[in-house]
Structures are given as C-alpha cells and as structure tokens.
Amino acid sequence: xxxxxxxxxxxxxxxxxxxxxxxxxxxxxxxxxxxxxxxxxxxxxxxxxxxxxxxxxxxxxxxxxxxxxxxxxxxxxxxxxxxxxxxxxxxxxxxxxxxxxxxxxxxxxxxxxxxxxxxxxxxxxxxxxxxxxxxxxxxxxxxxxxxxxxxxxxxxxxxxxxxxxxxxxxxxxxxxxxxxxxxxxxxxxxxxxxxxxxxxxxxxxxxxxxxxxxxxxxxxxxxxxxxxxxxxxxxxxxxxxxxxxxxxxxxxxxxxxxxxxxxxxxxxxxxxxxxxxxxxxxxxxxxxxxxxxxxxxxxxxxxxxxxxxxxxxx
Amino acid sequence: xxxxxxxxxxxxxxxxxxxxxxxxxxxxxxxxxxxxxxxxxxxxxxxxxxxxxxxxxxxxxxxxxxxxxxxxxxxxxxxxxxxxxxxxxxxxxxxxxxxxxxxxxxxxxxxxxxxxxxxxxxxxxxxxxxxxxxxxxxxxxxxxxxxxxxxxxxxxxxxxxxxxxxxxxxxxxxxxxxxxxxxxxxxxxxxxxxxxxxxxxxxxxxxxxxxxxxxxxxxxxxxxxxxxxxxxxxxxxxxxxxxxxxxxxxxxxxxxxxxxxxxxxxxxxxxxxxxxxxxxxxxxxxxxxxxxxxxxxxxxxxxxxxxxxxxxxxxxxxxxxxxxxxxxxxxxxxxxxxxxxxxxxxxxxxxxxxxxxxxxxxxxxxxxxxxxxxxxxxxxxxxxxxxxxxxxxxxxxxxxxxxxxxxxxxxxxxxxxxxxxxxxxxxxxxxxxxxxxxxxxxxxxxxxxxxxxxxxxxxxxxxxxxxxxxxxxxxxxxxxxxxxxxxxxxxxxxxxxxxxxx
Numbered sequence: 001x002x003x004x005x006x007x008x009x010x011x012x013x014x015x016x017x018x019x020x021x022x023x024x025x026x027x028x029x030x031x032x033x034x035x036x037x038x039x040x041x042x043x044x045x046x047x048x049x050x051x052x053x054x055x056x057x058x059x060x061x062x063x064x065x066x067x068x069x070x071x072x073x074x075x076x077x078x079x080x081x082x083x084x085x086x087x088x089x090x091x092x093x094x095x096x097x098x099x100x101x102x103x104x105x106x107x108x109x110x111x112x113x114x115x116x117x118x119x120x121x122x123x124x125x126x127x128x129x130x131x132x133x134x135x136x137x138x139x140x141x142x143x144x145x146x147x148x149x150x151x152x153x154x155x156x157x158x159x160x161x162x163x164x165x166x167x168x169x170x171x172x173x174x175x176x177x178x179x180x181x182x183x184x185x186x187x188x189x190x191x192x193x194x195x196x197x198x199x200x201x202x203x204x205x206x207x208x209x210x211x212x213x214x215x216x217x218x219x220x221x222x223x224x225x226x227x228x229x230x231x232x233x234x235x236x237x238x239x240x241x242x243x244x245x246x247x248x249x250x251x252x253x254x255x256x257x258x259x260x261x262x263x264x265x266x267x268x269x270x271x272x273x274x275x276x277x278x279x280x281x282x283x284x285x286x287x288x289x290x291x292x293x294x295x296x297x298x299x300x301x302x303x304x305x306x307x308x309x310x311x312x313x314x
Numbered sequence: 315x316x317x318x319x320x321x322x323x324x325x326x327x328x329x330x331x332x333x334x335x336x337x338x339x340x341x342x343x344x345x346x347x348x349x350x351x352x353x354x355x356x357x358x359x360x361x362x363x364x365x366x367x368x369x370x371x372x373x374x375x376x377x378x379x380x381x382x383x384x385x386x387x388x389x390x391x392x393x394x395x396x397x398x399x400x401x402x403x404x405x406x407x408x409x410x411x412x413x414x415x416x417x418x419x420x421x422x423x424x425x426x427x428x429x430x431x432x433x434x435x436x437x438x439x440x441x442x443x444x445x446x447x448x449x450x451x452x453x454x455x456x457x458x459x460x461x462x463x464x465x466x467x468x469x470x471x472x473x474x475x476x477x478x479x480x481x482x483x484x485x486x487x488x489x490x491x492x493x494x495x496x497x498x499x500x501x502x503x504x505x506x507x508x509x510x511x512x513x514x515x516x517x518x519x520x521x522x523x524x525x526x527x528x529x530x531x532x533x534x535x536x537x538x539x540x541x542x543x544x545x546x547x548x549x550x551x552x553x554x555x556x557x558x559x560x561x562x563x564x565x566x567x568x569x570x571x572x573x574x575x576x577x578x579x580x581x582x583x584x585x586x587x588x589x590x591x592x593x594x595x596x597x598x599x600x601x602x603x604x605x606x607x608x609x610x611x612x613x614x615x616x617x618x619x620x621x622x623x624x625x626x627x628x629x630x631x632x633x634x635x636x637x638x639x640x641x642x643x644x645x646x647x648x649x650x651x652x653x654x655x656x657x658x659x660x661x662x663x664x665x666x667x668x669x670x671x672x673x674x675x676x677x678x679x680x681x682x683x684x685x686x687x688x689x690x691x692x693x694x695x696x697x698x699x700x701x702x703x704x705x706x707x708x709x710x711x712x713x714x715x716x717x718x719x720x721x722x723x724x725x726x727x728x729x730x731x732x733x734x735x736x737x738x739x740x741x742x743x744x745x746x747x748x749x750x751x752x753x754x755x756x757x758x759x760x761x762x763x764x765x766x767x768x769x770x771x772x773x774x775x776x777x778x779x780x781x782x783x784x785x786x787x788x789x790x791x792x793x794x795x796x797x798x799x800x801x802x803x804x805x806x807x808x809x810x811x812x813x814x815x816x
Contacts, residue, residue, distance in 0.1 A: 057624075082631075087624075087625070091620075092621065093620030093625070110317055110321070
C-alpha cells in the first residue's frame, strides 16, 4: 500500500521500451517503444491485426515480450501487483449463469478488494450505468450492451491506477458511449493512466490526447493529437462564399479538391498567402465562412498506412 | 496464493449447485449399481415358474420308489408359491395291447401254476395222512401211487414255473421297452423334463438311468442324484434293521460352508459381492474423476471460447488460475467421494449392506479410495488442462475426452483377470501405467489376498511424478495457448511452445 501511495504522488509513467514479440510464423510486435503519461488518454490506433491487442496483453503481463521492457515508473511490469491494472479485453466474455453482482464481487476479490467493499463499489457502478435493477439477474438474461457495461465495471471496480481498454466503444450505443466517456474523464482527472485501443478514429479524436499508430507490428506515429494534426495540415482551406468556385478555379496556385453545397475545399500552393487569397475572394464575393481545414484522424490514418505500405513495398 | 483459493472457491460453489453434479453424485451411481446388481439378482433369485415333471419307470418288484422320490423332492425343492418344484410321473404301460395280451397269457400260466401248486399240496397232504395212519389198507400201494403223482405234478409244476419265469422276464423287458418308448415321446413332446429308469436291482447295484433332452441341465440331475443317493442309502440301512432313529442319525445331511483363505483370518466368500463391490468402486472412481475432470475440461473450453480466461489472466497469474481450477474442481470431486463414503457408511451401519460379509468395506480402503481418486483426478485433470489449452475447437477436445475415458475404464475389461490373480505379472505391470493406475489399484486392493504396500508406494510415486510432469507442461502451454483461437496446432508448434514459453 505504501508503494501505491508514493506512485500516486509522482505522476505515473508507463514506458514501452523496444518491445518485440514473435509468434510462430508472424512478428506481432516489432521493436515498439512509446511512453504514456498519466492524466492523458493514450490511444493505440491501428487496423485490425496491427498488433494493438498484443501490446496491450504485454502491458497486462498476459503475454511476455521476447525482448524489450515494459516499465511503470522504472519498475519492470512482471513484478508489479496485478490489481494496479484494470483490463477490458476486446472480445468480451462473462460467466453466463453467474449473477451480475456475485460475478462483480468475485472479480473484485480477485483484485484483492475486501468482499464488502467490492459489493458496495459494484452497486455504485451498477447504479451509475443504470444496471442496478439487474444486479441479481444471471448474466445471460442481460442484453449484449448491458453485458458490456458489466464488463467495464469489472475492469475498473477495484480503482486501478492503469486502465487498459481494448476497443471499449465497439458495440455501445451513443448514450452509453457518453456515460463511459464521463467515467473515463473522472479517472483522467484522478491522475490515472488510461490506454485505449480503437479503430474508430472519430472516437479516438474525441477521447485521446496522445496517439500511437501501429501498422503490421511497427510503430508509425507517436505524438500528441495536436502535433499530429499540425504535422498533417497541408494548406487546405474551406471556403463558404457565393459563387466563388469559378474565381478559385481560375487562380493559378489554388487546387480545388472538393466543391459541395457546404463550401469549397481547396489547397494552396506555396507562394500564395491565405490572407491574400481571402482578400481577393472577399472583394468579389460575399464570404460567409473561411477556415483552415484540419485533416481528420481518419484521413491521417489512411494516409499514413498507405505511405507505410508504399515504403514497405519499395 | 489467495487468488488461487478464491478461484477454487468460485469453481466449487458454481459447480456443486449444478443439476449435472447432483445427477452424477446421486443418480449415476445408483444406475450403475442397479445395472450390476439386477442381472445378478435375477440369475440367483429368479424363481422357477413351472413344475418340472420327471418320469419314473420302476422295474423293481417293490414299485415304491416313485412315491419316495416324490416325497423327498417335495420336501427339499419348492417353488416361490410353495408348490413342489418337481413332479413325479410314474410311467405305466399296463394298458398297452401287447402287454395286456402277454399279461393275460401270464395270468393263464399263473392260474395253471396255482392249480398245480394246489394239487401238489393236496398230494403232499394225502401222503402225510398215509404216513401217519399206519392202519390204512393198501398203504404201501397208496404211498407209491401218490409218490408217482407227486413226482409228475412236481415236474409239471417246475415246467410251468420256468414258463412263468420266462413270461415274467419277457414282460419286464417288454415293460421296460414300451415304457421307454412312451417316456421318450413324452420328453420329445416336452411333457417330461427327464425320466429315470430304475432296474429291478437298483437298490443293490445303485445304478439308475437318467434320460433327458440335454445333459446340460446339471442343476436338475445333481439334485436328483443327491436325493436318490439319500433314498437308496436309507433303504439299504433300513434293510439292516437299524431302527428309524439310528437311520435318521446316520443320514444327517452334510453341508459345505465355503471360506476363502486370507492370511490368518478365514472368512466366508461370496464371489458376487467380492467381485462386483470393487467393480462398482472402479465405476464410482471413474464417475468422480471424470465428473470433476469433465468440469475442468468443459470449463476451460468455455472460458477460452468466451474469453473469460483473458479477463482472469489480467487478475491472476496463470499458475494461480490453473491451481485454483484444479483445486476447486478437485474439491468438487472429493465432496462427491465423501458423500458416497458417507452413504456407504450409513448403509453399512443401517445393516442394508452387510459389512461383515464385504471384507473390503474398511476405513483403510476408504483412505485408499480417496488417495487414488486424488491421484487420478490430478493426473487426468492436468491432462485435461493441457488439452484444453491446446485445442480451441470443442469437437477436437471432445475426441480427446472420449479417448481418455476409454483408457481409464479399460481395467474394467480386465477385471476378471484381476479376480483370478490380482497380483499377476501383467496386472502389476499395467497398474504402473499412470492412465490405468487408479482403476487397477482400486480393483486390486480389495481383491488381493495380501497387502499391496509395495505396489501402493510405487504407483503413488509414479502418479506423483507423472502429475508433476504434466502440470509442468500444462503450465508452460497454458499462458501461450489459452489465448490462441481457431486453428489446431501442429505437434511442432506445441513442442515450440513448451520449449519457448516464458
């Protein structure tokens, strides 16, 4: 317990250092390194089969790396108590015939919670996620979404320092997505370290402050969300003005990408300033909206993957 | 370690409450026991439903053996409904035409003989009168004449007597022949089960013919032989004028009490109880091992399929999960065994089964049962964990399960050999094979005449070693393979995992 307190005082830092994992005929993770700080939501992104789950399992010490280290504030992962971690695996499963509360208490006690406390906490979370009426029901009576919520509770019932969530939002309706985000925000505020993996880029954009992109076991990007967005800004703008398409099309250094009812998306070549362009357009047309277009994480993701594949083939 | 106990507790609580557990604990053993005992009950207690009719052809002059035999059989062998098990039918052919003809001729000759006899007697009387009345006129003449007549009559009488004898012999032989024809046809028509032919001198010679459709009805022929032996010896004794009391005393029956030699203690031996008891024991052991082993197997397969195992692995170390499951489900099996032992104890103390006649119902053997259950369960349990780690496909896993069941029940097939010689070389050798050890030892311990201490120590050692090896392999495979889904691994992959698992 003493150790836990000191950990709480200094900010948590998880370091994945040159981790490598091979299975019989495939390399699942190839020399991946990154750091995760507490108080920020860390997103592990990548297509299916990229190696996200293997990395998460290694952080959970379910699978051990062939080489490299996973350190929490400098201590190697295998020696750390498991109850400091909370884990939601990608594929969800519960004991179908067990009763909801009974099951949560069992999982709580496996994380060394006193039985009574596990019961109180479980009831609190069941109430918060609207499941309190089902606490004495066998799990198989519950809908899939409800079962998923039970599984969330199982992951953070024991108030772990580090939360690892594999595709937490998949299969969850928007209302429950909001409820889960609120809970995760609370954990973030409490200074907990949160890692989530997803291939839903919009969700990652909403939730994560820092992202790591993995493709075929290799790390291709490791940066804060802002940084990535800045890096992939490519002088693209969005303009909403009456009949301005023709003007833009006639200009040399403007490359119109998309023209729709909401406006025109275009890229500026070097040599033309956005201020100058705005002046020219506004002198001729009524400009209702002008903004720098930030690429979505989704676009960045696709571009990166394509780029990576081209490089790899070359 | 604490998590291991928590997992064990969870597994125990969730299994003990299931319907299948209650079924396997109370209903399955009952069914098994019934399956064994019902045929046994029927073969030993099956009542003979009909009276067997035994024919008797009596050629003796007394003609009373049929009655005596009927009474004796009636006293000894009765049906459930208190009717005599055997009926005696005296075969008579006196109405047969050939016999009747011969019989009337015989009667003529007998009459002739009678008249000759009477004449002979009268002449003798006349002669006596001549002898005593010396004053009779012509006495000498009369004597001579009467002598002449007497001689003639005597000659004639002797001739008729020979004729009579000839007729009687002919009639006896005719009677025997005709009676046998009748009796044979009665057997062929299923009226008689068998018939006995008593020659005229059977009491002296002791030879009696037994005719039946098949000579395989040992039970009947043995019973008849025994009864007749008694009757004939009784008749012979009676001829010695020993008096009824003396004869009864001499004829006091002999009863063979059967005992089996076991060291210094002799005790009575009942093949069925001695043999079927341990066999039921093996089946119970089998049920216990494969109930809890089966839970282990199906539980692992299910948790692998629905990924609970991954959640558990995030809470507890693989060793704790494996240990917890083995311990928890082992306790499930142990509870089952203890329930059975308790029921046996209750039945025994309630006098429903007689512990006195079942020498193997001892506290010591109960401990051996617990020992071999634990060893067998740990061994098969570890194998189940190993295979459930490797296979993710229920179908493949079930095949392995079936195979293991067949191997484990194999000793039952050899149980007769174990009964004949529980300590033969091959049986001993087979008991050292870990897959067979528990079943063989549970059969051998009660059946063996001598203590099996050496074999118990050796087999326990072998089992413990095998369990350690398999748990080690399972442990190495568990972490890697439990999260593998889909394809069936090759042997080279399995060996790779065992060697490279961390």
